[in-house]
Amino acid sequence: MNIKEDVLIDANAKPWHDISVLDRVPKGNSHNPIALEKRIEWFNEKFNFELNALRTHPIDPKRLRGVIENFIGAVHIPIGLAGPLQINGELANGVFFAPFATVEGVITLSASRGARVINESGGIRAKVFKRQMLRAPVFKFFNLDECEAFIEWVKRNYTTIETECNKLSRHGYLMSITEMIIGNEVHLKFAYATGDAAGQNMVTVMTDNGCIWIREEFEKQTGIPIRFYSVEGNLAGDKKFNYSNFNDARGARVFTEVFLKKEAIEDIFDCSIEKFMYEVNAGNAGNLAAGSPGGLSVNSANVMAAMYAATGQDLGCLYESSAQQIYCEATPEGVYWSATYPCIVTGTVSGAQRLPGQNECLEILGCTGERSAEKLAEIIACFCVALDISTLASVANDTFSSAHRIFGR
Numbered sequence: 001m002n003i004k005e006d007v008l009i010d011a012n013a014k015p016w017h018d019i020s021v022l023d024r025v026p027k028g029n030s031h032n033p034i035a036l037e038k039r040i041e042w043f044n045e046k047f048n049f050e051l052n053a054l055r056t057h058p059i060d061p062k063r064l065r066g067v068i069e070n071f072i073g074a075v076h077i078p079i080g081l082a083g084p085l086q087i088n089g090e091l092a093n094g095v096f097f098a099p100f101a102t103v104e105g106v107i108t109l110s111a112s113r114g115a116r117v118i119n120e121s122g123g124i125r126a127k128v129f130k131r132q133m134l135r136a137p138v139f140k141f142f143n144l145d146e147c148e149a150f151i152e153w154v155k156r157n158y159t160t161i162e163t164e165c166n167k168l169s170r171h172g173y174l175m176s177i178t179e180m181i182i183g184n185e186v187h188l189k190f191a192y193a194t195g196d197a198a199g200q201n202m203v204t205v206m207t208d209n210g211c212i213w214i215r216e217e218f219e220k221q222t223g224i225p226i227r228f229y230s231v232e233g234n235l236a237g238d239k240k241f242n243y244s245n246f247n248d249a250r251g252a253r254v255f256t257e258v259f260l261k262k263e264a265i266e267d268i269f270d271c272s273i274e275k276f277m278y279e280v281n282a283g284n285a286g287n288l289a290a291g292s293p294g295g296l297s298v299n300s301a302n303v304m305a306a307m308y309a310a311t312g313q314d315l316g317c318l319y320e321s322s323a324q325q326i327y328c329e330a331t332p333e334g335v336y337w338s339a340t341y342p343c344i345v346t347g348t349v350s351g352a353q354r355l356p357g358q359n360e361c362l363e364i365l366g367c368t369g370e371r372s373a374e375k376l377a378e379i380i381a382c383f384c385v386a387l388d389i390s391t392l393a394s395v396a397n398d399t400f401s402s403a404h405r406i407f408g409r
Contacts, residue, residue: 028070036061039072058356067351077101077309079361080108085115086123087382091375098383099361100306107302111383113268114390120264121334124256124385126378131252132175133199133345134245135207136189138233139214139226146224147181153218154179154188165210171195172202174210180235187235196373198251198314198347200238207231237343239316241293241323251321251345252377256385257338265334269393277330279396296326298391300341300384307380310361312352317345324384337389341381348372 026042027035044050054073064071083097100108118124141147154161158177165174172194180187190210192203208231219225232238237245262273269276284296301322308315320343329336348367353359362368367376394400 025070025072031061031063031065031071033061036071039070043072063354065351067354077103079310079357081364082108082111082303082383082386083115084119085382085386086119087126087379088123089126089375089378089382090128091371092126092378092382096365096379096382098303098307098379099310099364100303101309101361102302102306104302107306107387110390110394111303111387114386114388115383117260117264117268117389118258118382118386120268121259121261124258124382126254126256126382128374128377129253129255130249131193131374131377132191132249133172133194133203134189134191134236134238134250135203135231136187136233136235137207137211137229137231138235139186139188140228141184141186141224142227143184144181147184147186149222149224150186150218150226151179151181153222154214157214157217161210161214164213165190165192165206168206168209169194169202171197172199172206174206185233187233189235194347196347196349196371198317198345198350198373200314200345204231237320239319241320243293245320245343246294246323246325247342249342251317251343252341252374254341254344254377254381255338256340256381257336258385259333260335260337260389262332262334265393269390269397270399271393271397273330273335275396276335276393277328279392280328283392294323294325296328297324298326298388300324300339300388303384303387304344304380307383310358311348311365311367311376312350312355312358312362313346314350321345322384326388337385339381339385339388341377341384344377344380346373346376346380348376 023046026038040051040055051073054075057074057076059074061071078101080100080102081097082100084095085098086095087093100111102108139150141150154177161177162174172192174190174192176191178189190203190207192199192206194202211229211231215226215229237250265271265273265276280296283298287296301318304318304322308318323341323343325340327338348362353362365376365379367379
């Protein structure tokens with residue numbers, strides 16, 4: 001067997017890393033500069049190479065408590081400006097440029113092209129119909145009678161439960177509790193207003209505090225034992241697509257609509273209304289055959305990911321947040337396009353927004369102050385529409401591949 005000389009391994013060389021399953025990152029939950037240096041020294045020794053690019057960043061490690069643990073550095077993602085886009089929203093009202101943090105070519109250009117068509121058509125309307133954050137604890141009993149007794153008891157004691165939940169937050173408050181019986185278990189869906197925080201951690205501790213009181217008082221008052229309790233039984237749909245939240249909301253339910261003028265579609269997209277609608281119908285059929293929920297969907301996830309990364313949102317929420325339902329109708333004058341995004345999870349006061357880059361991106365969008373989380377959701381939804389219509393038009397007129405050959409490689 002012949003082995004090329006350049007792939008021979010020196011038996012005496014130190015391996016590229018020297019780690020075992022017993023190794024732990026040192027001082028992982030400490031956020032001072034000395035602890036960071038300890039981790040870097042540990043990394044250099046264990047992995048046998050020095051970190052350079054990851055260590056070049058403007059982040060003060062002391063600002064990262066509650067943001068990240070085991071901190072060793074930061075990855076730089078290029079930021080491009082998409083727009084301008086005229087948004088006629090309830091909160092986002094004016095002309096906006098959006099920071100896209102992405103490594104996928106063409107996305108920023110395509111969204112900007114879609115924005116031109118929207119601008120030529122008079123802008124896009126946006127409105128948040130509902131915004132809430134959910135947590136859904138589960139309680140296990142022996143039978144249906146006990147489940148029903150528990151539900152009735154919760155309803156009678158709602159005011160006290162509300163008080164116990166609200167003790168744990170200055171900004172969030174409980175709005176409602178709904179119930180579902182599955183077998184001999186009761187799932188309670190707690191819905192909260194969370195101010196300008198996304199509120200996922202907030203509602204966890206608030207719900208658990210309310211449920212501590214429930215667990216202490218229910219058996220004492222009724223004699224019925226709670227066999228098992230968990231703060232989340234998965235009914236809240238946390239970080240996963242589900243039809244319950246698609247039809248209701250977890251995060252902001254954002255409605256958008258725009259009438260795309262025929263002249264703008266033809267001049268800027270170089271696409272006829274007929275071809276545009278052919279692709280809409282083909283996309284609807286293809287999505288249905290593929291089992292994609294919500295009907296027609298194009299590529300809103302690209303905008304969600306880019307703007308989430310830029311503004312310090314929870315990237316784990318992309319799966320649910322990029323859910324959408326599109327309604328499209330052609331007329332002789334153009335195309336009516338409406339997209340509803342039922343679950344855009346946004347926050348503008350979390351720990352991530354303490355970081356300098358993410359904070360600047362929020363400043364670019366004017367998303368600071370009261371109701372800025374809802375405003376951010378409106379802006380994200382509108383730029384999603386801009387990318388969707390541009391992408392759909394480029395597929396319809398057979399320029400999708402050539403655009404990627406020219407700009408995306």
